[in-house]
Amino acid sequence: MLELFSNLFGTLEAKRPVAIVDIGSNSVRLVIYDGLGRAPTPIFNEKSLCAIGHGVATTGRLSGPGVEKAIAALRRFKTLIAIMDVEDLHVIATAAARDAANGPDFVAAASEAIGAPVTLLSGKREAELSALGVLSGFHDTDGVVADLGGGSLELIDVKGTRIGKGISLPLGGLSLMDASDQSAKAAVKITREALGKAKILDHLGGRTLYAVGGTWRALARLHMRQRNYFMSIMHGYTIPARDAADFVGLVERVINADTLIAVEAIAPARRPLLAYGAIVLDEILRRAQPKEITISAAGVREGLLFEKLDRAERRQDPLLVAAREINQMNARSPNHAEDLCEWTDEFMKSTHFDESVEEQRLRHAACLLADANWRAHPDYRSDHGLNIVANTAFMGIDHAGRSFLALTASYRYLGLDQDVHPRMRTLVSSRLLDRARLLAGAMRVAYLVSAAMADVLPRTPMVCVKNKLVLTLPNDLADLTSDRLTNRLKQLGRLIGREPAVVVAG
Template sequence: MVARPKQRAASVAVIDIGSNSVRLVVYETLTRSLVTIFNEKALCGLGSEVQSTGLLAPGAVTKALAALKRFRALCRIMRVGRVHAIATAAARDARNGADFIAAAEKICGCSIEILSGPREAKLSALGVISGVHRPDGLVGDLGGGSLELIDVKGSRVRQGVTLPLGSLALQDASQKSPKKAERIVKTALVGVPQLGAATGRTFYAVGGTWRALARLHIIQSGYPRRVMHGYSLPAAEALDFVRRLRRLATANILANIESIAEARQPLLVYAALVLENIILTGKPTTIVFSTYGVREGLMYEMLPLARRAEDGLVAAAQTLNHLLSRSAKHGEELIGWSDRFVRVAKLPETPEDKRLRHVACLLSDIGWRVHPDYRGEQTLHLITNGNFGSVDHHGRAFLALSVYYRYAGFSAENEPPELVRALVTPAQVERARVLGALFRVAHLISAARPGVLPATHFSVQDRKMSLVFEHRLVDLVADRVGSRFRQLAKLVGKSGTIVRR
């Protein structure tokens, strides 16, 4: 008997050889909403001497090649299906970059794409498009060796530019003098046309050192969530923060910050300096930090056009629905059921409100395996801290509250944490309560099984709302169902009653 060829694993990996870090990220599969199953970086500092010597530092090369050997071994034991490798500014700018890449390719067992500056900018933009819902502004990707700037609007990407303003490059070119670095930055940004695209719009900050700045701000401000992606600040507040951080760096107060990798700490002042001058020159209104960048852009670029057009948040919710809910089909039916309720109740709703409601339907049963006393709390944390994109922190909080109320109910002792409620408006809290009440009715009458919700419908006459059951389902009616439906109707200013047909 002829043996069947071994099927290649669905997982896909990216080896990213950057100017500061060398990283391996393994994704479960190539899809619209990427799921990371492994992520490791080594801070090698390949670009630490390129500006002054024109060469990759020997010690950094040794560290990077050792990291790549480990990464290949990891890919082998994880049986990764496909490995894609890319290299950025340090490898493309250094005179010995080609020799390093040749050695790296032997270790990795695959070709390494050395990204040009414009190509790196484009992939950064595609990464933001994949992880931010309808982005509109200027993407800035700050690496160790370079800064890429590129305008995005929706799925449209304009021509990008690359500048030698990476944090390691600045440290090297300025001989570790922040004053010299400031002059370099100001000179490099003069007349850059892409900066004009930031005026009055959002600036999307991509890159590990800028994420470190966001982490510091989250900790110092007492912000209730530690999720970096989608964390946003008014530009004026961000400007005050980076200026304060530069003063602290001058006074040597930033050393030994436990939340920031030791090798990255000296680079914070240069990242702050670049962001300060972008804000002053480009005049954006808002700074949004994105953990989606070149690697995610590379994966997004590989998708068929139809898959790229999918909503990343909806795709993530569909995955969670299939993995964690009792019936994925029931979650889909709940979307149509909630559509009918909103229409009959005449609830005002923006397109974004509708989008989040549909996502909440898909997430409404993901906590059923948790102990009943902790379902609300656990799902609230899962959603607010979930590793997915295409939603801002306000949207996360709204989704989390909707599902929390579905499990915890509305008693005073079960109110969700104020730190989460503070992320949304009072009107959004009330909307989340309505959705939670709707889910409590839906899951009670259907036991989360498909085929039940389509056999019920809503009607309204004056201030009276009815939930109508088809004759074949009348045995599902009980006092508890009536009580929950009356609670739902009251939240939308109606009295509620159950009708059997």
């Protein structure tokens, strides 16, 4: 009980916030993170759509009104950074500022406005940071990162923890709009010629295109709304290539983006760029034939943070790091979650069911999050638990994985035979759905035995022995035996084809 009371309002080790100001061709954004780490959480996020890159492709100069708006935004960001007492600040600028004749003057003015030096990224450096951002946000990568900004498109190959050599092309939404004189036919020709020379796309066939950037996210959000997709998280949203080709073809045909279904979900200032983003994506699909497009919410900014971690921190699993932090802050007895991971390890091993590395990490994440919602009213713990796992800004997980975590939480509270979340079940395979019920059934036993307290589960193993599902209780816990416990063992036993048994050992 001492651990319970000491952790009711537990906090993590104090971290110092870090801020990144990203001066792009279309937007100027401030993101403040809770600190450096494998799973940094944004605690403040604001942007201003300034379009400083509008006209650079034709005039060679940054937009005057855009520059004025950007400088005003940077002054505002400086005040916000001071209010939040942020000492670790990084300011970066990308395509428009590096390509414009008046770029150096703007960088100097921007530095004065924000009160910090501005690092002007080369196209190659921008691609490298985008790739690192994707590595930070996905557990296992295999494909090409495509970072589409207002001024440029960066492409770079990623596989596992390795990144290739990046390239930068003048195919950003604003640049393409200006260079084509707002002609869709001309934009297609420009894009096709540029991508035709991009040898990096020769190796994308059958792999994943990781889409980074606001225009890609806007297109994906529109795709979600048109499908009436029930999950709002952008990171990890995946569109099969054939579906993406049909969708971007529709967007390309619509001259006025305001006529698209659900376009109200897109900021008005970004709508004119949708057709140009669709043209670029369509040409990549034609040129390279990837298997799918996956949206990454992590890009240059997250790559910059990831680069600052040491090698050991980079190797950590971002999903499990975030889950442990949530467990530490919210669970009644945080060490119980670690016990639950090991307890279910032994249980799964004893079943002799095949379990992949990905399935194991999802199981561990579910165990770490299992008590994060205990403060909710008992009638609403299922809904609260689902909200935590379905909508928290986790990295290193796709939408099927989120659905697994949410379904596990729901089955745990509502029962294994309930018809829970039919739409969410469509995102998981039959196998993963079965594993969610199996894990939830084990949790229903574990929490009855341990009362969510640490150091109990190691003394009460539950394993399969031949055709039996055996829960062993030591003598001093023998009185935990009850009809309710037996019924939960029976439910779990039916799922795995074993007869339940409770054994009291001296």
